Amino acid sequence: MAKDLANFIKENKLTTSVQGKEFVNVEGWQYAGSRLGIVPIVDHVINMSTDSEIKYQAKVTLFDMRSQHTVGAGFAICSNKEQGKKFYQEFAIASMAQTRAIGKAYRNILAWIIRAAGYEPTPAEEMEYGGNLPETKQAVAEPAPMKAVKTDQPTPAVAEPMAPAASNPAYATAQQKEEIIRLLNHPVVTRQEKTKMLLNINKLDQERATQAIANLKKTIDDRENGQVAA
Numbered sequence: 001m002a003k004d005l006a007n008f009i010k011e012n013k014l015t016t017s018v019q020g021k022e023f024v025n026v027e028g029w030q031y032a033g034s035r036l037g038i039v040p041i042v043d044h045v046i047n048m049s050t051d052s053e054i055k056y057q058a059k060v061t062l063f064d065m066r067s068q069h070t071v072g073a074g075f076a077i078c079s080n081k082e083q084g085k086k087f088y089q090e091f092a093i094a095s096m097a098q099t100r101a102i103g104k105a106y107r108n109i110l111a112w113i114i115r116a117a118g119y120e121p122t123p124a125e126e127m128e129y130g131g132n133l134p135e136t137k138q139a140v141a142e143p144a145p146m147k148a149v150k151t152d153q154p155t156p157a158v159a160e161p162m163a164p165a166a167s168n169p170a171y172a173t174a175q176q177k178e179e180i181i182r183l184l185n186h187p188v189v190t191r192q193e194k195t196k197m198l199l200n201i202n203k204l205d206q207e208r209a210t211q212a213i214a215n216l217k218k219t220i221d222d223r224e225n226g227q228v229a230a
Contacts, residue, residue, distance in 0.1 A: 002116035005032050009117065016124035023124040024114055026099050029106040030199055032113050037065040038072075039198045040102045041177050045094055048077070055079040056094040060101040062109065063178075065185055074105030076126075098202060100125045172209035177201055180209065183216040188223040 005028070009015060014028040033039065040060045048055040055077060062072035078097040080088050088096075103123030107114075111121035172180075180201060184194045197212070204212065 001032075001035060002113060002118075005035070005113065006117040006119075009119065015119065016127060018124075018127050021120050022118075023120045023122055023127050025124045026103040026106075027199070028119075029103050029110065029114070029123060032110050032117075033062065033106050034195050034198055036110075038062050038106075038109075039065060039181060040105060040202060041174060042098050042101070042171065042202050043073075043174065045098060045171070047094075049090075053079055053081050054088070054090050054093045055081070056097040058094075058097040058101040060098065060105045062105050063181065065181060072105050072109040074101045074103070074108055076100030076104050096125070102202065170206045172201070172204040172206055176204075176206065176209040176213065179213055180216065183213065183220065186216075186220050188220055189216070 008031055009024055009028045012027070014025045015022040016025060017023075030040070039062070041063050043059040043061055046057045048057055056079075057075065057077045060074050060076075061070050062074075063069075064071045076097055076099075078085070078093045078100060080086055080093055085093065085096075100123070103125050107121065107123050107126075115121045180197065183189070184197060
């Protein structure tokens with residue numbers, strides 16, 4: 001698994017270099033978790049902003065699809081007071097808090113597998129904090145722009161989720177995410193479809209989550225009855 005993970009991270013360029021060391025981006029941590037059947041669920045995102053600062057805290061729990069139990073958790077914050085984030089919009093600050101919390105949750109239980117794959121056992125997103133960067137770089141260092149990982153074309157069972165554009169998006173509820181995970185565990189859903197949806201589940205707003213649940217139910221019903229999904 002460590003070799004497969006190392007190849008996946010290398011092929012998709014999912015690392016950030018700091019002082020000559022390679023730190024894995026959150027997509028790499030998500031891939032490691034998905035290989036073990038462990039997916040992240042955003043419990044809450046708390047607005048801690050003041051008149052002079054945009055600041056969000058997020059909590060993420062890790063759900064083991066095999067045992068149907070929570071196996072880990074992580075907290076993280078993001079603020080526009082951080083180096084390089086002065087002009088970030090509010091939704092971007094909230095989104096980064098969630099991204100960091102996902103990486104932190106996985107780091108708490110999967111650091112060993114990332115280390116075995118040859119990388120530093122700290123999520124790259126944590127290294128964006130100014131205090132974690134080398135002193136000589138603090139005045140000029142800017143976080144690398146986030147890049148989307150290329151994936152195959154959407155399969156019939158899973159529609160490509162779109163990130164909400166609103167400043168305060170109504171993200172999918174925990175109940176909606178649990179229902180999606182339950183449906184993804186159905187034997188007629190392919191591993192590729194499951195992985196694609198799980199990697200994007202925290203980008204869904206409530207409307208898209210409702211659509212995803214309906215699409216999954218229809219696909220499962222069609223396949224169980226020997227029909228081809230539209």
